Amino acid sequence: xxxxxxASALSLAFAGAADAAPRRVASLNLCTDELLLLLAAxxxxxxxxxxxxxxxxxxxxxxARRYRKNDGSLVSVAPLKPDxxxxxxxxxxxxxxxxxxxxxxxLDVPYPQTIxxxxxxxxxxxxALGRSTAAQPVLARIATLSxxxxxxxxxxxxxxxxxxxxxxxxLGAQWMALAGLKQRRLTGDRIxxxxxxxxxxxxxxxxxxxxxxxxxxxxxxxxxxxxxxVRSRTVTTDGRLWTCMGPLLAGEVLRxxxxxxx
Amino acid sequence: xxxxxxxxxxALPGRLEPTDLLVDAPSLVCxxxxxxxxxxxxxxxxxxxxxxxxTVRIGGVDCGGAAPAERRRLLAFLPASREAAWPxxxxxxxxxxxxxxxxxxxADWAIAALALEEFANRRxxxxxxxxxxxxxxxxxxxxxxRLLLLDEPVANLDPLWQLRLMDLLxxxxxxxxxxxxxxxxxxxxxxxxxxxxxxxxxRIVADGEPRALIEGxxxxxxxxxxxxxxxxxxx
Amino acid sequence: xxxxILLPALLLLLFAASLLTPWSDFAQLWQQDQALALAVLQxxxxxxxxxxxxxxxxLGAAGAxxxxxxxxxxxxxxxxGTTSGAALGAVVTAYLLxxxxxxxxxAGAVAGALGALLLLLALxxxxxETATLLLAGLxxxxxxxxxxxxxxxxxxxxxxxxxxYDWLMGSLIDRSLSQAAFAGIPALLTIMLLLRLRAPxxxxxLGEDVAISxxxxxxxxxxxxxxxxxxxxxACVAIxxxxxxxxxxxxxxxxxxxxxHPGRAILPAAALGGALLLAADLAxxxxxxxxxxxxxxxxxxxxxxxxxxxxAHMRWRFER
Numbered sequence: 074x075x076x077x078x079x080a081s082a083l084s085l086a087f088a089g090a091a092d093a094a095p096r097r098v099a100s101l102n103l104c105t106d107e108l109l110l111l112l113a114a115x116x117x118x119x120x121x122x123x124x125x126x127x128x129x130x131x132x133x134x135x136x137a138r139r140y141r142k143n144d145g146s147l148v149s150v151a152p153l154k155p156d157x158x159x160x161x162x163x164x165x166x167x168x169x170x171x172x173x174x175x176x177x178x179x180l181d182v183p184y185p186q187t188i189x190x191x192x193x194x195x196x197x198x199x200x201a202l203g204r205s206t207a208a209q210p211v212l213a214r215i216a217t218l219s220x221x222x223x224x225x226x227x228x229x230x231x232x233x234x235x236x237x238x239x240x241x242x243x244l245g246a247q248w249m250a251l252a253g254l255k256q257r258r259l260t261g262d263r264i265x266x267x268x269x270x271x272x273x274x275x276x277x278x279x280x281x282x283x284x285x286x287x288x289x290x291x292x293x294x295x296x297x298x299x300x301x302x303v304r305s306r307t308v309t310t311d312g313r314l315w316t317c318m319g320p321l322l323a324g325e326v327l328r329x330x331x332x333x334x335x
Numbered sequence: 336x337x338x339x340x341x342x343x344x345x346a347l348p349g350r351l352e353p354t355d356l357l358v359d360a361p362s363l364v365c366x367x368x369x370x371x372x373x374x375x376x377x378x379x380x381x382x383x384x385x386x387x388x389x390t391v392r393i394g395g396v397d398c399g400g401a402a403p404a405e406r407r408r409l410l411a412f413l414p415a416s417r418e419a420a421w422p423x424x425x426x427x428x429x430x431x432x433x434x435x436x437x438x439x440x441x442a443d444w445a446i447a448a449l450a451l452e453e454f455a456n457r458r459x460x461x462x463x464x465x466x467x468x469x470x471x472x473x474x475x476x477x478x479x480x481r482l483l484l485l486d487e488p489v490a491n492l493d494p495l496w497q498l499r500l501m502d503l504l505x506x507x508x509x510x511x512x513x514x515x516x517x518x519x520x521x522x523x524x525x526x527x528x529x530x531x532x533x534x535x536x537x538r539i540v541a542d543g544e545p546r547a548l549i550e551g552x553x554x555x556x557x558x559x560x561x562x563x564x565x566x567x568x569x570x
Numbered sequence: 571x572x573x574x575i576l577l578p579a580l581l582l583l584l585f586a587a588s589l590l591t592p593w594s595d596f597a598q599l600w601q602q603d604q605a606l607a608l609a610v611l612q613x614x615x616x617x618x619x620x621x622x623x624x625x626x627x628x629l630g631a632a633g634a635x636x637x638x639x640x641x642x643x644x645x646x647x648x649x650x651g652t653t654s655g656a657a658l659g660a661v662v663t664a665y666l667l668x669x670x671x672x673x674x675x676x677a678g679a680v681a682g683a684l685g686a687l688l689l690l691l692a693l694x695x696x697x698x699e700t701a702t703l704l705l706a707g708l709x710x711x712x713x714x715x716x717x718x719x720x721x722x723x724x725x726x727x728x729x730x731x732x733x734x735y736d737w738l739m740g741s742l743i744d745r746s747l748s749q750a751a752f753a754g755i756p757a758l759l760t761i762m763l764l765l766r767l768r769a770p771x772x773x774x775x776l777g778e779d780v781a782i783s784x785x786x787x788x789x790x791x792x793x794x795x796x797x798x799x800x801x802x803x804x805a806c807v808a809i810x811x812x813x814x815x816x817x818x819x820x821x822x823x824x825x826x827x828x829x830x831h832p833g834r835a836i837l838p839a840a841a842l843g844g845a846l847l848l849a850a851d852l853a854x855x856x857x858x859x860x861x862x863x864x865x866x867x868x869x870x871x872x873x874x875x876x877x878x879x880x881x882a883h884m885r886w887r888f889e890r
Contacts, residue, residue: 236744266613266744267610287664287730288727289733289736291727296745297613298614
């Protein structure tokens, strides 16, 4: 409910300034790229970052290829004269001022820390686009997931390259909770091979982000102990979704629920 | 009796014209010649350094096919450069010339012959040039090879030791070994050599009895000096 | 000789320490679950300890052989650019060309090491004097290091750049048992083959000509030493990255034990190299604040001052 109130307030604020929906919108951040691809009308999108067009970064890459790409900087989109520039979390202060002087509106979405923040982000971007209706199915999906969250949760560890994991109370952990997985609290948000051997989690959630590209972190993941075969249930998850941990994770959570039988 | 040395096809492109060498009895052979005449190259070819087409038979044994241990009993080569790359002791240096498994006593007699007993356990980089030279000579002598090839062995030695070394080599020949040395000092050669080989422009130009060659034309035409009343004079 | 007993004993002691520290963790685990404790020992501690032992031994033996071949106490796998070349080879093969299997990595590293050594021989020549040898080696090391970092920066994976430290300064952490075997088996084979060349290497003390007169084929010896060094060092670098200074320091002390003979020093140098790297790894584990120091940093901190002392000592000796 709060999300919708917030969205309406926003749309009221903008009502006076520009009644018409913005015609050219540029995004300077991968996560806002994804929001635009989900919420905007195709003719509204003027430019997305080059990351959105990479198969290794987002499942929406094919869609993104239709649009011009930018390198995440204001100067690369300014020539397109966008009506609205969407950014995430910081650097926005200077960009905002410069953009204002150029006659462009900016919307800076703060880094989400909770699932509620995700809902707010969806609502605010949709409102700024004048497409609040497009936001409804997305928000509904998240609401349903929250409502049907499993009661029992298994001890789990999200595993990225080199032993990286997520914080026990972080946004990633909150999404995992919706799938019935309780992220273990780890020092430095990292797990070591020894810990994986001595106290294996019930479920090992392995990210496949850039699994085909060689790096020291990937080599760590191919260590026999990191594969968790012996005493953990190993589940692979699409690592790309966990970069932004945005509304696209809703589908992944449903899939995880099915796979884990919850 | 088989010849101590029967070598054929000794040649080094650009340094030594093809030549043969036969020594039919143990003797002290001195090689003389101006710089660049091929003395070192001849010694190299005999020692097997860079002369693939030559055949060297020592005491009837073909050197080319000999295993390293046997080869050390056949020939020893002492280069003109007195290099020793690592600071080993004199005793260890002399022992390097011996085949693997040889008794330590074999090094000892060579150390004694070159009067190095007091330096035996000292590192060679702590010796004077002359002492180091003697140690390297001892290395060549230690295995008592049938053929000794020495390039300028008396360089860096004081006059006393030059004479002592030549005496030692004479005794070595008397014991049945053959010694081939490259020398610049014609007097030493005249005094000690059983046979003199004169080289010029990469080939042997004269070969025979030392006194005859020195009094004859060979030395004069090659070096441009001749023996006069008061010693060697330019021609 | 006392060293015959002391060196292996030291090695065994350090190996055991590497396996069993931190003791308290292990003891606790042993009481709870013996099978698990053994698994920790086997899967985690054993690879690390055996990599330290075999990589260190390989560096020591290769250093001794290269120093004997070039008749120069300053030659070593790192100063001749061998380890840097190996790292470059591995990085290009895995990150840029995309062949990331252990065999491909090793092959790339061996090719890189071989390339560096051949380049050195071409630049400086086999009978190079110290200055030429060092300059050529340093130039090759610097070039290989820069190219390695460049390759990592341009690699497809954005995480590659953070691997630079691992490749340029080495790491023994989180390697599996099969990886340890991939490095250890070629290393041990190479050391054994190098040991067979002790006698001709000792003969080189008297100069190349005398060695040939002894009946040794010095050209073939050169090829063998270069190939074996590239093989052994390459296999280790492919797994652990480039670790410096062990190949320089271990042979120098080993020659002290053998009275200066370089060929006889290969085995003691291997033992000393293994001991040094095991000790460096233990030091890494003792790092404050639980931080991870790249092992190459520790060997450099120990080795560089020693290297400076060596240079000063050589100069002083020649000026006497």
